[in-house]
Amino acid sequence: MFWKKLKSKTENFVQVEIIPSRKNKIVALAGNPNTGKSTIFNRLTGLKQHTGNWPGKTVTRAEGEFEINDEVYTLIDLPGTYSLLSTSEDEEIARDFVLFGNPDTTVIVCDASVLERNLNLAFQIMQITNRCILCINLIDEAKRKGIEIDKDVIEKELGIPVVLTNARSGEGIESLKEKIFLVSNRILKPNPRKIEHKKEIKDKLNQLIPLIDKAFPGLYSTEWIALRLLQGDEKIRKAIENGNLLELINKGLFNGNEEFRN
Amino acid sequence: MTKKLSELKKGEKAVIVNVNLNGLTRRRLYDLGFIPGTIIQVAFESPLGDPVAYFIKDTLIALRRNESENIDVELIN
Numbered sequence: 601m602f603w604k605k606l607k608s609k610t611e612n613f614v615q616v617e618i619i620p621s622r623k624n625k626i627v628a629l630a631g632n633p634n635t636g637k638s639t640i641f642n643r644l645t646g647l648k649q650h651t652g653n654w655p656g657k658t659v660t661r662a663e664g665e666f667e668i669n670d671e672v673y674t675l676i677d678l679p680g681t682y683s684l685l686s687t688s689e690d691e692e693i694a695r696d697f698v699l700f701g702n703p704d705t706t707v708i709v710c711d712a713s714v715l716e717r718n719l720n721l722a723f724q725i726m727q728i729t730n731r732c733i734l735c736i737n738l739i740d741e742a743k744r745k746g747i748e749i750d751k752d753v754i755e756k757e758l759g760i761p762v763v764l765t766n767a768r769s770g771e772g773i774e775s776l777k778e779k780i781f782l783v784s785n786r787i788l789k790p791n792p793r794k795i796e797h798k799k800e801i802k803d804k805l806n807q808l809i810p811l812i813d814k815a816f817p818g819l820y821s822t823e824w825i826a827l828r829l830l831q832g833d834e835k836i837r838k839a840i841e842n843g844n845l846l847e848l849i850n851k852g853l854f855n856g857n858e859e860f861r862n
Numbered sequence: 863m864t865k866k867l868s869e870l871k872k873g874e875k876a877v878i879v880n881v882n883l884n885g886l887t888r889r890r891l892y893d894l895g896f897i898p899g900t901i902i903q904v905a906f907e908s909p910l911g912d913p914v915a916y917f918i919k920d921t922l923i924a925l926r927r928n929e930s931e932n933i934d935v936e937l938i939n
Contacts, residue, residue: 683893714920717895832885 624665624674625784630698630725631709632718633680636737639767640709641677649677668781676703684724698725699821704784706732712742712749726760726792728821733761733779740766760790804830816845867902867933875903876935883932895919896933
């Protein structure tokens with residue numbers, strides 16, 4: 601019985617093609633536009649992915665490899681996004697990967713000088729995955745503006761590891777690697793602060809989630825899907841009704857699929 | 863005094879009181895930082911007065927009138 605369940609899980613796992621080859625551990629770089637994700641990507645991989653000081657530069661996801669302690673990791677550089685809830689088309693790649701790609705670690709990159717603004721996305725990602733790290737980048741610029749970041753307080757408030765970096769100079773990259781290693785290998789288990797839903801919502805979620813799990817075994821982020829249903833998201837409702845939710849996630853659930861747009 | 867965000871003049875500062883929109887537009891505005899309690903200031907107006915750029919949470923964001931007229935604000939002196 602248990603074996604059967606496990607098997608069906610793996611089958612679905614393979615089905616979801618947005619997961620790249622699983623021989624390596626997968627690390628995703630997510631964050632608001634123009635926070636320096638690509639600079640961090642280049643620092644970690646030694647590649648020369650084009651960087652630029654304007655938002656929306658990375659429109660498709662870039663992949664590279666890097667090593668920590670002789671272990672190879674695949675790093676995915678995602679396009680910048682403000683949110684997992686209301687996205688424009690180019691942001692959907694990022695959202696779909698964070699939601700359904702099940703990376704071993706998600707590094708949330710923030711701009712130190714506009715931290716408050718950036719924490720919106722950080723918080724949303726923390727609701728989906730426990731295995732995340734907050735990377736507060738551009739600390740040199742923040743320092744110049746007179747902003748001081750209290751890493752320990754943020755770590756305590758959010759419940760996830762925080763690393764301060766200046767990717768341009770390489771400052772903090774080693775400690776970012778260390779945190780990626782610890783989280784990916786489940787040595788360090790972050791305990792992100794979660795939203796306490798109201799009782800009415802909680803009750804509905806408790807009804808919906810098992811149903812979704814049953815209909816689509818192996819699917820990640822079922823709570824997110826359930827919340828979308830409660831919000832009246834037509835695309836998700838249709839996809840569940842037609843039973844082709846997994847298929848659609850494969851194709852990119854929200855990527856220009858006319859039938860499910862609007 | 864409560865006003866519509868669209869009624870603010872250049873340079874005026876206010877606190878957002880309410881976002882009278884629903885669904886995705888509301889969600890999007892929240893994601894961009896238009897949350898009740900946030901301080902907002904009119905930064906630039908385009909020649910025809912629409913859209914208008916606002917300083918909000920350390921960033922400049924432009925809104926069209928059909929969005930800004932649905933946001934209630936309280937003027938700060």
